[in-house]
Amino acid sequence: MAEHFVCNISELAEGDVRIFEGEGLEIGVIHHRGSYYAYQNLCPHQGGPACEGLRLPQVVDVIGDGGVFLGQKFDEDDMHIVCPWHGYEYHLTTGSHVCNAALKLRKFGVETRQGGIYVQI
Ligand code: FES
Structure with missing residues (x-):
């Protein structure tokens, strides 16, 4: 395993x-809410640059009393990485596809120290 300096935290x-x-x-390497996540920039679908896609929150249904559908909202606690080629979505914190857990972005460890961001490959 090799460690690579990515950039300064700043x-x-x-x-x-x-x-x-x-x-x-x-x-x-993605900076989200003070944490850093590193994934190979390679979508397991057809090789698209997944890390360069949009990051959007999960859309959830809002269900009221009696199971009445009230609409939808964003869940900001579940951000997704959206591959720019065909729209496959992966959980930002785990790299797993949102519908098929067998499909994952390759994840790497990230460490911050002395003002720098380092990834273990
Ligand atoms: S290559 Fe990523 S969704 Fe198809």
Whole structure:
């Protein structure tokens, strides 16, 4: 396993993604709510650059008394990475596809120390 310096913490603002290459892989590091998530920038569907896609919250149904459908809302606690090629969605914190847990983005460990962001490949 190799460790790669990605950038300084100050260079990756909340909500941003940093793409870098290490060990022959293209990897995206995403800053979300003070945490950092690293995935190979390769969608398991057909190889799209998943980390470069939009990040959107889960849409959930709002059900009222008696099971009455009241509408839909965003669940900001469940952000998704949306692959830009065909729209497959992956949970931001785990990399698992939202409907098929067998489909996952390849995840890497991220560490922050002394002002820097490091990924273990
Ligand atoms: S390549 Fe990602 S959704 Fe198809």
